[in-house]
Amino acid sequence: MSDLMRITSRDAFAEVLAEARAHTRALDPSRWPVLQSIATQLEFMARTTARGRIPHPDDRTRTNLGPLGLREFGELDPEYADALGELDYTFARYHLLPPGPAVMRRGILQVWSGRESYHKLILEPGVPRTVGTARADFVVYADAGGSPHFQIVWDGVCAHVQALDPHRITVDGEPCFVGELANRGWMTAGRTSFRFLVEDYTPPPGPVTPSEAGLAALAQLRVPCDAGTLYAVVDAARSERALQLIEESVDPYASLFDGERGRAFDDVAPYLVHLRSDSRLLERVVHEGWGDAWGVFLVSKKPLEAVRRHLRQFLMVEVEGEADRVFFRFYDPRVLKSLEPVFSREQRAALLRALDAVYYESSDTLAVLAAG
Structure with missing residues (x-):
């Protein structure tokens, strides 16, 4: 097989399979028993993957096109041999291929x-x-x-x-x-x-139709993202899909909860993510999460660990009239929207000490909390 594979999805498998079957027919299997065996195996692959089927595990072990193609066509027709080898390899792992067109994921x-x-x-x-x-x-x-x-x-x-x-x-x-x-x-x-x-392995559970407000927010957030200064705090408690997106991304992230006790709350923790310009995570989070209070966006020139240390100070806060410190969901845009008008100058300065700005959804706009 070649170093970079063509078959990275089920659509790509079907495309390469159709090409290999056409090539095999052009070589005329009736003249060569080896080609008859190849044609039979290609037809078996087509039948067991037709109409979205996933071949049974036993069926996925019944082909030998890889060694057959290499032995018979490795020098005579190397592109054909590569296609047969790639089909054989991916047929055995067909259940791992994502649906849809081929995408070179990391x-x-x-x-x-x-x-x-x-x-x-x-x-x-x-x-x-x-x-x-x-x-x-x-x-x-x-x-x-x-x-x-x-x-x-x-x-x-x-x-x-x-x-x-x-x-x-x-x-x-x-x-x-x-x-x-x-x-x-x-x-x-x-x-x-x-x-x-x-990367980006799991598709959304249903069709995603970006809202006008989401598109406007994305355009605004793209500027600091391209500059390498955009972070998000994503609340896993709001959506399993939100956590799935950041896990299946190349973007660095870490829970705001600490230690082994914090790991017990992985499924509901707030996660700090440094959004990369070469990733689709920002687009996916905005398009899929806009309006559902998945979290907030931060702008900072500091590294991830420094931003994380700063934000951890605000997980628990003192509230007048309460004997014990209380949990502060500062990363919930609904909480931030209600508290921003009553922040004192000192409170605003404390939150923004390591940050240039905090962006959060407010009705149909992207609101900003900044110094000054």
């Missing part, structure tokens, strides 16, 4: 345990990367006496991992030397757990 290896939780290694298709405690592309829990633990390469459908001696890994709970990771797969290396995700 892979995301995310640290999931310990103090470096949420750190991400972004994987471009076909580019191998090493991970370890030292002398690796992605160093996790740096140790001067450490070493690379494994190599990972994302091909557009699966991530392939291989342990580097003397280390071993587990993939989806199974000890191994080599393995594959699909979207939301898990692995461990040493004492560190990792989660693997695919």
Whole structure:
């Protein structure tokens, strides 16, 4: 197969399959038993994937077009051999292919345990990367006496991992030397757990029709996003989809809750996200979440960890007449809208100390809280 795959979705599978069947017919299978076997297998693939079907696991192991094509056509017709190999590979993993047209998505290896939780290694298709405690592309829990633990390469459908001696890994709970990771797969290396995700893998639950207010907000927010200074605080308690979007993104993020006790509330935590200009996360959050109070947007030139430390000060606040500190949902635009008119100058200055501005939805407009 070629380094970069054409088949990264079910529509792309159908397209390459149709081309391979046409090419096989043009070569006239009646003259060559090998071509008859190829034609039969291609017809089997077409039948078992017709009308949106996902082939049964047993069916997905019944083809051998990859080695057959390489042996018979590797030198004679390498493009045809590549197509057969890619069809064979993706047919075995058909259930992992997202619906719709082909999109070259990036892979995301995310640290999931310990103090470096949420750190991400972004994987471009076909580019191998090493991970370890030292002398690796992605160093996790740096140790001067450490070493690379494994190599990972994302091909557009699966991530392939291989342990580097003397280390071993587990993939989806199974000890191994080599393995594959699909979207939301898990692995461990040493004492560190990792989660693997695919960028923009899960489509929205229904059609998304951007509102005029959302489009106007997006245009306004795009300016700081392109400048690299736009953050969002996304409230997972408002929507499972909101958390799903930031997880399946290349954008750096972290929970505002801290420690192991905080991890117990992962499903409902507020998450700080640094929005990247080369990501579609801003567009998806605005289009899908506008009007549902998913969170607020912040502008700051400070790094993510500094913004996170600043915002954590406001999770619990003192309220006159209350004996104990109370939880402050400053990242809920409805709360911010009600409190902004009564903020004192000192309160406004405290909130904005590490920020240039806070944007939040207010009726059909994007309101802004800024210094001065």
